Amino acid sequence: MNAIQIDGKAIAGALRASVARDVALLKAECNVSPGLAVVLVGDDPASSVYVKTKAKQATAAGIRSQQFGLPNDVSEAELLNLIDDLNADDAIDGILVQLPLPGHINGGRVLEAIDPKKDVDGFHPYNVGRLAIGRPALAPCTPLGVMHLIKTVVSDLNGLDVLVIGRSNIVGKPLAVLLGDAGCTVTAAQIQTRKLGELCRKADIVVAAAGCAGLVRGDWLKRGAVVIDVGINRAIDSDGDAKLVGDVAFAEASKRASHITPVPGGVGPMTVAYLLSNTVSAAVWRRGLSLKVSHPVHHIRPLNHREGVRAG
Ligand code: NAD
Numbered sequence: 001m002n003a004i005q006i007d008g009k010a011i012a013g014a015l016r017a018s019v020a021r022d023v024a025l026l027k028a029e030c031n032v033s034p035g036l037a038v039v040l041v042g043d044d045p046a047s048s049v050y051v052k053t054k055a056k057q058a059t060a061a062g063i064r065s066q067q068f069g070l071p072n073d074v075s076e077a078e079l080l081n082l083i084d085d086l087n088a089d090d091a092i093d094g095i096l097v098q099l100p101l102p103g104h105i106n107g108g109r110v111l112e113a114i115d116p117k118k119d120v121d122g123f124h125p126y127n128v129g130r131l132a133i134g135r136p137a138l139a140p141c142t143p144l145g146v147m148h149l150i151k152t153v154v155s156d157l158n159g160l161d162v163l164v165i166g167r168s169n170i171v172g173k174p175l176a177v178l179l180g181d182a183g184c185t186v187t188a189a190q191i192q193t194r195k196l197g198e199l200c201r202k203a204d205i206v207v208a209a210a211g212c213a214g215l216v217r218g219d220w221l222k223r224g225a226v227v228i229d230v231g232i233n234r235a236i237d238s239d240g241d242a243k244l245v246g247d248v249a250f251a252e253a254s255k256r257a258s259h260i261t262p263v264p265g266g267v268g269p270m271t272v273a274y275l276l277s278n279t280v281s282a283a284v285w286r287r288g289l290s291l292k293v294s295h296p297v298h299h300i301r302p303l304n305h306r307e308g309v310r311a312g
Helices: 008-030 045-060 076-088 107-113 125-132 141-153 172-181 196-201 250-254 267-287
Strands: 035-041 064-070 094-097 161-165 185-189 205-208 226-229 233-236 242-245
Touching: 008 045, 008 141, 008 267, 035 045, 035 076, 035 267, 045 064, 045 267, 064 076, 076 094, 076 107, 094 267, 125 172, 141 172, 141 226, 141 267, 161 172, 161 196, 172 185, 185 196
Parallel strands: 035 064, 035 094, 161 185, 161 205, 205 226
Antiparallel strands: 233 242
């Protein structure tokens, strides 16, 4: 079997186009132009690239995007002051603080300072808690993107066995919640998990989010499994050039899986597209608006501006 590649780039492009239509509708029906503030501390090259991509794609979708660059030695108090200002600014609907933050800054304190209704990364404990109990919430972008990709190839998730490898706050844990809500039986593996290969062989869907290059081998997979590779790892190819690889041994896995995401070009573009989607959701949620969109994309609980956001 040769797996079908799930084209995250194309699917994310369609999602961004749909967000752009929603932005136009929001402007036309409610005179609201969603605004996104992206805060970058320091000059880490990878973070700078991520921030630029996010800002560029936000602008392309019609979202007003503002970037705030702070020096690496900025104090926590100064960063918290900026967040206070952005919380109070009615023109800003979404606030994103690019991680990682320098060691002298308490990341948890910073993320908790963001107004939960502007928390487009979905990392605030208010949103984490509401997501866990099925209340409307802004959910983290990567798990939303993974759900979207899975739903493009699996029409009925009810009763499927899913292995999620990795239990981080930003990927594995919220993804396990979303999959459970969708009717899946979820196994959440982490570094301490024993017999990972055996667990993998039982799974209809495998999501690898461990940050461990080539962890998932081809012979770990059930034939016909759907494989979503979240991992981004730097590696050197046979010509000595740097390249990005995922957590799945792609060539081997492609021989067993029915569908598989490539790295790059799989989950990554979906994460950015959901940041834009969350910015529109946040604009709708905070203002208590009801947006009737003509291009529903996916049913992703619990908060999706395409379905109209329930207050609460
Ligand atoms: P993390 O380091 O915070 O968490 C990793 C998790 O994987 C932990 O729960 C750990 O216990 C588990 N783990 C590590 N090695 C394992 C192993 N050998 N077996 C089983 N479990 C193992 O990482 P994270 O922030 O969740 O990111 C995970 C990966 O996903 C990284 O490669 C990261 O770059 C990538 N990522 C990609 C996107 C995207 O948009 N594509 C977004 C976020 C993270």
